[in-house]
Amino acid sequence: MSSITKNQGEGQVIGQKGELNGKGLTIGVVTARWNSGITSKLEAGAFATLKELRCDEIRAVSVPGAIEIPVAVKALLESGCHGVVALGCVIRGETTHYEYVCNSVERACTELALATGKPIGHGVLTTENLEQAQERVGGRHGHKGAEAAEVTVEMVRLVQAIRANQIHAKV
Numbered sequence: 416m417s418s419i420t421k422n423q424g425e426g427q428v429i430g431q432k433g434e435l436n437g438k439g440l441t442i443g444v445v446t447a448r449w450n451s452g453i454t455s456k457l458e459a460g461a462f463a464t465l466k467e468l469r470c471d472e473i474r475a476v477s478v479p480g481a482i483e484i485p486v487a488v489k490a491l492l493e494s495g496c497h498g499v500v501a502l503g504c505v506i507r508g509e510t511t512h513y514e515y516v517c518n519s520v521e522r523a524c525t526e527l528a529l530a531t532g533k534p535i536g537h538g539v540l541t542t543e544n545l546e547q548a549q550e551r552v553g554g555r556h557g558h559k560g561a562e563a564a565e566v567t568v569e570m571v572r573l574v575q576a577i578r579a580n581q582i583h584a585k586v
Contacts, residue, residue, distance in 0.1 A: 431582055433572030437470030440498070442567060443491030444473060447482035447503035456552035457502040457560030462505075464564035465500075481505050481516050481539055482499060486522035488583050498567040502546050502560055503539040509533055517541045534570035538563030 442465055446458040458475070465473050474496060477486050481503035488499045501524055507513045520539055528535045538559050542548045550556045575580055 420447065423558075429518070431573075433569040433574070433576065435468055436572065437465060437468035439567050439572050440470045440568065440571060441472040441474065441496050442470045442571075443488070443494075443499035443500060444475045444489040445484050445491065445501050446475070446477045446556070447479070447484055448477050449549070450504035450506060453504040453540065453545075453548045453552055455500055457494035457504070457540070457558075457563075460534075460552065460558040460560030461500045461502060461538065463516030464561040465568070468565070470568065475484045481520050484539065485518055485527060488524060488535055489527055489531075492527065492535075496533070497566040498534040498571040500536040500563045500567050501539055502562075502563065503515065504543060505539065505541050506548060507541075507543050513541075530538055534567050534574060536563035536565075536570070541552050 418431070439516060444458065444461055444465070446454050448454065453470050462473065462475070473493055474494070476487050478484055484503055488501055491499045503520065505513060505516050513556075521537070524535045524537060540548050540551050542551070551559045
């Protein structure tokens with residue numbers, strides 16, 4: 416475990432965070448094929464990060480669209496994955512379908528994480544247009560696939576440390 420002090424604006428956060436070390440971890444990756452020009456880049460960034468963090472095993476599956484992500488996430492968690500990275504891209508259209516899809520995927524993944532006690536890195540982009548999505552796969556807004564992978568490993572390690580009673584924050 417490492418401690419973290421992070422300054423953003425005027426606030427300060429002090430506490431311990433999970434190690435960015437994938438040794439011994441099996442991490443799942445679920446990638447939606449809808450908007451594959453974006454999701455393939457999210458997936459590549461997630462894979463590169465998980466390999467960089469030295470995860471022992473990466474189990475990757477693809478699903479037709481974002482709405483199918485939670486079912487595959489659940490199956491991977493049940494199969495023994497320590498955590499799962501969920502990747503997709505939902506771009507607003509002319510109907511309210513966008514809201515239903517975005518809310519459904521977020522809610523289901525959050526409920527799965529809470530029910531299983533296993534982290535799910537949320538790398539499902541919800542953008543107004545293709546340009547915004549492109550800015551989030553290596554553009555000016557970073558790489559959300561890589562970030563979701565990093566968050567997943569960090570949270571797996573944090574949850575493990577909390578359960579092992581290894582948190583010793585100095586406040």
